[in-house]
Amino acid sequence: MSTETTQIHHEEHGEGMTRKKIWKIFGVLLAITVVEFIIALVLVPKGIIPLHTANPIYIVLTLAKAFYIVAYFMHLKFEKIGLALCIIVPILFIIGLILVLTNESHYWIDLRPKL
DSSP: OOHHHHHHHHHHTTOOOOHHHHHHHHHHHHHHHHHHHHIIIIITTTTSSOHHHHHHHHHHHHHHHHHHIIIIISOOTTOHHHHHHHHHHHHHHHHHHHHHHHHHHHHHHHHSOOO
16 A cells, blocks of 8 residues: 555544644634634724624634534544534524523513513
8 A cells, every 4th residue: 555545544534633624723713712812802802893893703603612622623524424423412402492591581580570
């Protein structure tokens, strides 16, 4: 087996994490975190970006970081089903939790005495 074939084989199974690739992923994660901090500490307090716009941006950036961590450091990039399950299952549980909590909040509001 040639070196190139071996390298492709290792990358297909997620074993091709070289130092260069690790530092590249670290740089991407660091850049996303820096953008989040700039938004939170500079743009929102100065009123450049309103909070109702910043919150969805935080969610998208956090999901991007979660993807990079799961895909590269948990070696699920080449396991499409595993990667999809790692993302979809928690989202479904969170949506279910939100629905249950919304239902419970209406129950507690109805218990308050009418003024």
